[in-house]
Amino acid sequence: MSVTSEFDEFAERLRRNQHELGRELRLQYDFIVCGSGSSGSVVARRLAENPNVSVLLIEAGSSDDVPAVIQANQWPLNLGSERDWGFQGEPNPHINGRSIPYSMGKVLGGGSSINVMVWARGHKQDWDSFASAAGDPAWSYDSVLKLYRRIEDWRGTPDPDYRGAGGLVFVEPAPDPNPLAPATVNGARAIGIPTYETPNGRMMESDGGASITDVRARNGLRESIFRSYVYPYMDRPNLTVLTEALVVRVTFDGKRATGVEIARKGEMLKIAACLEVVLSLGAIHTPKVLMQSGIGDRADLERLGLPVVAHLPGVGQNLQDHVAFDCIWEYQESLPPRNTMSEAIIFWKSRSELTCPDILICEAEVPKSTPENAARFGLPSAGWILLGGVAHPRSRGRLRLSGRDPLDPVRIEANVLADMDDMKTAIACVEFCREIGNSAPLRPFVKREVMPGTLKSAELEDFVRNAATSFWHLCGTAKMGRDGMSVVDSQLKVYGVTNLRVADASIMPRITTGNTMAPCVIIGERAAEALRTDYGLAASRHELT
Template sequence: MSSARFESDPEQNAHTAGFAERVRADQQKLTAELKPHYDFIVCGSGSSGSVVARRLAENADVSVLLLEAGGSDDMPSVIEAGQWPLNLGSERDWAFRAQPNPHLNGRSIPLNMGKVLGGGSSINVMAWARGHKNDWDFFAAEARDAAWSYQSVLNIYRRIEDWHGAPDPKYRGTGGPVFVQPAPDPNPVAPAMVEGARSVGIPTFQNQNGLMMEGDGGASIMDLRVRDGMRQSVFRSYVFPYMGRPNLTVLSHALVTRIVMSGKQASGVEIVHDGKVQRIAAEAEVVLSLGAIHTPKVLMLSGIGDQTELQRLGIAVVQHLQGVGENFQDHVGFGCVWEYPEPLAPRNNMAEATFFWKSDPNLDTPDLHTCQGEMPMSTAETATQFSPPAGSWTLFAGLARPKSRGRIRLTGANPGDPIEIEASTLAHPDDMKAAIACVELCREIGNSGPLSPFVKREVMPGNLKGAALENFIRDAASSYWHQTCTAKMGHDAMAVVDGSLKVHGIDNLRIADGSIMPRITTGNTMAPCVVIGERAAEILKIAHGA
């Protein structure tokens, strides 16, 4: 490999005709000749892990191994933005399910999660939502580190963005690796929804980030990671341009089963690859970026977790951390559906408008979050009851600040044993109150004047009240697929990592993914996970002079 090729601009290279072929050949060689040790091992190629691996690999003197349990992202269902639903339930989805929940009429809801290069960023709905100012300032308070504050994080967002909307230098950046734009040429129902929100008193903004996420909320066309109809996954934006470098090895179909421990120090990982169990050493650090379900699972299988739970399963306790797998949070949504007079084809990502608002003006931050879907969104139960026509659109009424808390539990000491997910959706009574407020607000917007040209009839829920409305909400509840918070950052008894993302009591082990959030962010979680990856990389570079 020539040094000239190594030093040339990787972002530019990534778009040349021969680059993908060269990457394939280079990576085949690198993975066929896996080394027994690397400086850094990053576990998981999702929205955080891809960022960490890329930033570390920018230093040619550092060797990085990026592990991914899933396979290739080079297929139409991943690449073409409008095909994202085809990934759900496919081999690119872990297809987790929560335990049956009495608060959802005994239902067990799907918790889809990416199992593919790019993780969630390769199968999600491509919304770029930064989180609210109050989220990041809360993170900073919990971490006791101003580097997590909104002002600090705003600088990261500006640095990494390549913004293609109206210029806004105070809030938006250009030239970074993260292409973002408001949904271009949206389905006319999307701007009508924004006007419908305005008609009921919700302010409107040019985009959903920046100023809109510093106050009471608002409505806007959605910011998307879509370019010319193609998904811009975090893996493709960060890792792929650097895969021609000899110091970055990307190994797919590699399931991380345990962290190899030397006393209280992480010294490597155990993986299953090609049907064989093998161990690979990390000279500097191991970074877990496996997401809010697999990160706590691997910690617990490695002896890091609540000692009572570990001893119950015969796992030797390395570090008692009672918060591992606890504090599970997710956004929940409820499909409110209207039939079009004349069906309109979805555009972009099939979801191009959004609003955030408060169920109670006395709250300090928006607790309601709704995305518009340009197709009917229903559960098996609501589909059976209401039979939404194919030519319909949805307001997916969501809770941005759920108070319910679930947990992740092992069912055995073997990595192949299934994980038990108690999502506890709607377990807190305040969540039902907020859900009712959000469904009623969506009905008010959906039936407002600006949307009347797009409404033949309201399909569901209709004018339900009391127990009937609560029953609809329990039947309609679905995950936004924003599973987070199961290895939270902080210094209390339930904290798993500190402000530098280091696992309490363990050396050379950090976590960089949505599991470290002390509280779920306001809106879709991909963008905050990218920031978590950027923060982790900064911290690692300082710690190791990398």
């Protein structure tokens, strides 16, 4: 039998199995995992590896079996589609009263099915800060590095000290990149930024550097976390994947989580969890569901007439994101994008005295900008950008419920650039982008610099405020820690209640350096490890190797 025939046979077996499991939905499961993104998919898979455990994985979106998801170079087509939650931030006085749009995945695989497929592990100091906040060395960089090596299937130059082989997570350097990408790396070197073979490894222990990007795509096809972790187990009787189901609240018996209430096909259903509920809905919907379930700031809940299950004022607070700024050049001679359209990445410091990078820059092979700056500067028909960002913003935002109805939209007060130190870092970042973009290695690709050009002082600040947009790396809204604003402990258990955990970017005490998909996989692995330990579930054979 050919590989194609085997794949088709498995897909049909999987389809039939999930159809039957969905048609005969149980009243209760051992575990309910809410959200099939980069953390939830990991948790569901690891729990389902024990055949004696029943797992329900709930996803508000639908199938990922569409070209815009599968084809790596079609990812922009997901933005604004039915696979995008399409959140909108509140008007922000710090960015000239503008509202930033926030795309998040509403599809099997969550963000890992619509993102740019960048694999960035996070800096050593990020993970050590997690360990310090949690009071648990299992979150330290040394511990996390071992886990990364265990789960990776690295296809670049072998590096056993930092990279793994044979794991579930296929990763490779962007193959045969657009010539613009190595020129960007060389441009960074030309202004004094060191270069590395990979952004993961030694570069994540250093002051920063530049490298060809590590990507989660193979032969032009996306490798979502859902496809890597959950899909191979969907022919099994103990894993039910329920799509088009919106989790509206967690149900409780006193302080004990008993299950979830979901909206599906015009009906409200209650499904029980014999053991635990895990929220992996992302940094917007996880705190929203917590608040709708009575977990949050007492005064805010009571004002909306919601019963208070646990007073946790940190729910919805500590909102962070990598705020981004487009710097654009017109091509001397147009080159078609390759791979994921973004193939070079830079982490660097805006000031020499810093101990880790505070600037993030991604090369992208298409021109884009905010409506405000596009109207002012214009967009070339053929161009490329350096998308700069503040890697560790000081500004903090928050989320608030707009009403007690679960279908009422959440208010996103991102508050980006509220701290003037972030503006200073943003300006330094834009200046680094200009230095790199106008350096000798990139001159063959430049007809002209489109924006920002030689703006200074107040004009440059105004450019930054009008350029500010999102890397779509929202996190921190149900943070892990031990202070009064923490929501979960080191085992990701929600304080003040039992049988409820959070496993997604919400739990990050601070945002990681770079894209957040890889850290979310680690968060899912840690949550699964804690659940297996607490309930005496055997680790999988993969985990033991």
